[in-house]
Amino acid sequence: APEQIELALNSEDVRRIWNSGKKVAMIGVENAYPIGEDLSLFKKYHELGARYISLAHNGHSQFSDSNTGERDSIWLHNGLSELGKEAVKEMNRVGIMIDVSHPSKESILQTIALSKAPIIASHSSARAICNHSRNLDDEQLLAIKENGGVVQTVALAAYVSEEKSQARSDYMRQIYIQAADSLGLPYYDRSQFRSLSGEQQQEYMENRPKIRALGNELVASRTNAPEPTNISDFVDHIDYMVNLIGIDHVGISSDFDGGGGIAGWSDASETFNVTLELVKRGYTKEQIEKLWGGNLLRVLDEVQAIAKMLQQ
Template identity: 60%
Template structure:
């Protein structure tokens, strides 16, 4: 897609080296991640197929248990399939290590995470999770898990997802915002759709609705500004609080940054890529050096990818020997 739609602006990277080369050329960098290994079905040979298509990190499970691993969602009903990862899940980890795909632990259960780290020969990543000590959500990592990742040499990428940063603050603002939008939409004659209603629209209908929604948002910006003064939303400062905590617990070498913009992420001050500078500014205000900020934004993740690549090369050489 990068080659087809914007070859002068963005390129797909498959290695850490390619990532740096593309960035130096002035283009944006795209990488492929697989947030749920379920599509591998029961054939671990499919790991190689995913790798050949460009996948460079993958999670065994997403928001639900599957054939490979339990999900963090088991915490809601205490029902699990494997009490961690399955034997098939272990085989997938071995294949990921062999080909050079980073193992992502953001969505699996705590037991699955512990077993994944124990089984993997390479460092792992939590692509989008924050500190559970600051916000008690199953998608966040507790202090014990942070120590596991640190010992493994991996990276936890703090995520700009309001409910994972300040749950009560996020809930209060979201409820107040939705109530205000409902009130003003009725007044302005605009029909707000639920998430499920949006998903039911075809592409053309969705684009049309999104354009109308943008105009509606523009028309109520004064009222929304007043709401934010009365009921503050989760913001960049709350986000960097989690970075501070993770750095204190794990060290700067094991912390990264993620947005999750395509999955509901976005906070006040960092709603899209155009506001990314605000995160860096907050880090500078808190005393982070340029070198540390570079590690947080990409350096630590690329270091893990390089180590994963090196381990894959070593495993392949042993097979050929």
Template identity: 60%
Template sequence: MKFKLSIIALSLAFVLGCDNTNIQTPKTQTVSETESTAQLIERAKAIHKRVIVLDTHNDFSNANFVEDKNYTMRLKSQVNLPKMVEGGLDVSWLIVYTGQGELTEEGYANAYANAMKKFDSIHRLTQEIAPDQIELALTSDDVRRILKSGKKVAMIGVENGYPLGTDVSRVKEFYDLGARYMSLAHNGHSQLSDSNTGDKDQKWLHNGLSDLGREVLQEMNKWGIMVDISHPSKVANMEMMKLSKAPVIASHSSSRVMNDHSRNLDDEELLMLKKNGGVVQTVAFQSYLNTDKHNIFQEKAKSIYQQTADELGLALFNRKAYSALDETGKEKMINDWGLIKEKSQPLINTLSETVQPVDVADLVDHIDYMVKLIGIEHVGISSDFDGGGGVFGWNDASETQNVTIELVKRGYSESDIEKLWGGNLLRVLDDVQRIAQEIQNANSNL
């Protein structure tokens, strides 16, 4: 769904010409009454160019990391290099994702093989396909050096510790391959941790972390991998924040008070995260931001997508069916869904004029709430692009600057925006790596 600047301008013209008492803005900054809409947009664009713009969660398909089809091209994927350039997205955390399978030796072996393919794809992009355009960063200093050279930055997160199996030494292996954050579970309980999905039926495997999960967490602290609490259960999250010697992150979560979804963090978790020194990366995932609004719009949009699918002789994307497919089948379903969405876009845009979709304003509403609760130093931004993320106004990397425009409209300063877009996350990475070095030094003196 494209959210052109003309639409933002109309929205801003309305807001700036009306009573602003309902707009949540930091007390230190207010929207100027004399600044025109055009001036505000230009100021936001200038800020966007100056700060490091970092998105902590971008999924990808291995099929898009080969010689004849890759991120140097403007593919249908929400993230690729041309779209990063267009939207001013500097740093993309590419995700080594593995869906949850059986807790068996065979399951672990398949998961590990999948993770290795994902790591290989990222290394192929940065070392063989486009080393002149994007480089892998392992530290915050790397990020700044690479951006100064004029290239984009790739970083690696691991979504689901399932591929570790029962081999704790793989934590160091993943670190050596470039992983700088990891979650201990995804959708489904892993051998390491309960998942948020247990909320639905209140059935748990570990009642938090397993003993193996606690050991893995210690290894992550030791080697400098940030602990990601976005997918585990609340009990597991609280335990991880208590046990971790370093700050944690939620790589793609929003506020549960603002929208009651098990993938979001409630106030108790957020306040514990503040105490821990971590950061929550507010996610642009429609059903996590406003489930009711999302359901209403999707119900209306479903008939449009179905009509297009029927005309093309294709099937709509189905997450359950997708999970059961092999790599070839998954690639086809994703490509088919991309084509269906592309052909449906004109009618979806028309629908958005009468039925309000979840948009950038909803994303920033969550940012506002969490900034007020735990402070600007503990909040960041993520998209979950190519993994289900995207809202009206920020539906791919090319539209990234629209988030900055909304933040400026709300009265956030350049310093605030710098922290939200990357400063906070890189500060946590620095802390985690510093503490890891301290742990290693202490162990070497024993």
């Protein structure tokens, strides 16, 4: 639908498309694993429109250790591999933002030390508030500030409040089991999906919306349900990071396509609720603009300007 949405390759594109009334699309690659060992493909990805890439995802890659190594203390590279260090240089050269939301702490600190350009954490929150390996501790946050980068606070319940998220998840699982039973349908946890047969996976996809809809109806009438992670909890992370590293280094992300969503901001239609909470807490229009993409676009501009210099 080109009359409704358009691909942006730089900050000027973003503002032009937005001012035209269209939706803005940008391409990010959440795992560099498919690149293999051919560093020239970073340039190819850039030519195809990719403007940020992460060197690892939920598992170690040939470039970088992942935060998931904290589960078993097994690491492949103790940070970046030699190939990963070269990848950092190549992304700087071609003008791709380096995303550090999924790599390990050691990988992140090594990336910052090597990078000639600001980096981003596209979807991470504050570990001081929620002690999850996907979040960033104060040392990492301060290093990103020093680097000139930006951290996009993420509205994924388990990264905002692990305690509230787990309590709610455990409770809702029992509700969904009851809902499935009343509908005469089999119940499978999302974590089981890969181990299911093809037929069972099809059942899961067809039945999940029905089970969740009924389960949500059931829980709405109950007063003893654990409170879900909400917008106030989420903005607490923004407050914390703004106080620690400054308004110029903090942003906002939803991760709706990766498990994100909290009470009050469960999809794009509820986005205004986040802005409303920020206003209630005293954030100015200028500050809110920085949080809602202004800081990220500033980093994109700087990354692209540095790439031009490196290519001379």
